[in-house]
Amino acid sequence: MINVAAFSPLCGGGTCVVQPSTTQKLDSLADRLMYRLAYRNLGSHESLVTNHSVAITGGGGVRWYEIQNPSGTPLLAQQGTFAPDASYRWMGSIAMDQAGDMAVGYSVSSSTIRPSVRYTGRVPTDPAGTMEAEVNVVTGGGSQTGSLSRWGDYSAMTVDPVDDCTFWFTTEYMKTTGSFNWNTRIANFKFPGCAGAVTPDFTIGASPSSVTVTQGGNGTSTITITSLNGFNSATTLSASNLPSGVTAAFSPNPVTPPANSSASSTLTLTASGTATTGTSNITITGTSGSLVHNTTIALTVNMSGGGGPQNAVFDPTLKAPKCAAVGTSCDSGPTLLLGRGTMSGGVEVNRPNTINASCADGNSGTFHSDESNDRLVITSTSGNLTHGVTATVSATIWAWTTPSQDHLDLYSAPNANSPVWTLIGTITPTVAGAQTISRTFTLPTGSLQAVRAQFRYQGTASSCTAGSFNDHDDLIFAVN
DSSP: OOOOOOBBBBBGGSSSETTEEEOOOEETTTTTTTTTTEEEEEESSSEEEEEEEEEEEEEEEEEEEEEOTTTTTOOOOOOOOEEESSSEEEEEEEOTTTSOOOOEEEEESSSSOOSSEEEEEOEEHHHHHHHHEEEEEEEEOOBBBOOOOOTTTOOOEETTTSOOOEEEEEEESSSBBBSEEEEEEEEEEEOTTTTSSSEEEEEEEESSEEEETTTTEEEEEEEEEEETTTOOOBEEEEEEEEOTTTEEESSSSBOOOOOOOEEEEEEEEEEETTOOOOEEEEEEEEEETEEEEEEEEEEEEEOOOSEEEEEEETTTTEEEEESSSSSEEEEEETTTOSOOOOOTTOOOOTTTTTTGGOOOOOOOSTTTTTTEEEEEEEEEEESSOTTTTTEEEEEEEEOSSSSEEEEEEEEEEEESSSOEEEEEEEEOOOSSEEEEEEEEEOSSSEEEEEEEEEESSSSSOOOOOOOOOEEEEEEEOOOO
C-alpha cells in the first residue's frame, strides 16, 4: 500500500460534470485510475506515472502521481492536483519521455466552457508536485446532449517511439451541440530539453484563416512566422493553389523573426473582375533554407453585382446563418433563428447561432410567452449591400407582456471572421407579442460582415449580456 494525499473522487465516481446550455452532465469515471499506468526506465531509476480525477471546490482536478522503484519497494516520489481554477478537469492521461519530462492531457468543461481539450506538463527541474501552465489544444464548439453522459473513454497520452520525446494526445470534443456527433482531436508536442541539442525551427500561421473577397475586390490575412529554439533567419513567403484570376502579395517579404519571438507579413489576395468564384484552400508556404512549413487559408470569391435578395444558410464553420453571395438583402428566414436556447416549446436550431458560439442564450421561459428573437434581415436602401451604403437591419421579436422591461440591442461587425462589435442602437418595444423592429446604419468596409441582435430582459447593453431570458443571434453577409 502507498499512502497518498487525501482526496474525494470527482462526482463520487459518477456523473456531475457540467456543460453550457444544457442540463446534461458528463461521466467522471473517477472511481478508477485513468489509462494508462506508464512505465519509464531512466537508467538512474524506474518510474510509474498515473492519474485520476478528484473533486475540488466547485469543480474537478487531475490528481497525478510519480511512483519510483516499482520493482523493489515502491516510493511515492511526488504527487499533485492540477486545478488552476474551478472548472472541471477530468479524463486525464499521463506519460513520461526519455528525459523525465511529464505531460498530462485532459478534458475541461464548466457552465461557460464547452468540453475542450487541454494539456499541461513539467520538466524534472520544476518544483516537485507542480505542473506548468496549461495549453489549450482545441476549444469545444458544442455540448453533448441527448441523455448521453459517457465522455472521452478512449483518451490517451503516449510518447512517440521514433524520437522518444514527442508526446501524442488524443481525446474527444464536439464541434457543435448534439448527440452521437462527437469528434476526435490529436495533438503532438515535445519539451525543448528532450534529446539534448535542439534544432532552430519556425511555425507559420494565418489569421484569419478564411478570407472572402468579391470579384474586383481584395481581402487580407496576417501571416505570422514564430521562432522555435532560437530561429532568426529570413523566411520567404509564397502562395499556391490560387484560383484563376486571384493574385497574392506579401508585405514585407521575406520576414525575419527575432529569436524565440515572431514577425508578421500582410497577405493581400486580389480578385480580378473575372476571377473564378467559389471556395478553395490556398497554401501559404514559408521557406528558410531547408526548412519549409505550410498553412492554409480558405478563400471564397463571390460574384460582383450579387443576385438580389439572399437567403441565409447555417455556416457550420462560423456557427451562424450566412449569406455567402452579395445581394440586395440577407434574410435568416422564418426558421433558422426561431425560438431561444432550449426554452420550453421553442428550442432554437443550431443554438446559440452566434459566431463561433461565442454568446450563449438564456433557456428560461416559454416559447412566444417570454422573450425571443425569431428572425434577422439586413437590406440595402440602394442597390446591393456595399460598404458606405445605408442599410436597414430588422429583427422580428416576441416581447413579454410588460414590453417596457425588454430591450433590443443591435450591433454590427465589419469582419465576421474576427468580429469587433459596434452598437447600432437600442430599441425598447412598446407593445407585447410579435413585432418587427428596425434601425439603419452605414455599412463599414469589409467583405464579410455581421450584425447581432441581442433581445434582453432588463440589464444593460453589451454585445453579449448574460441573462436567463436573453436571446442573441448573428447574421453574416457578404458586402461589395
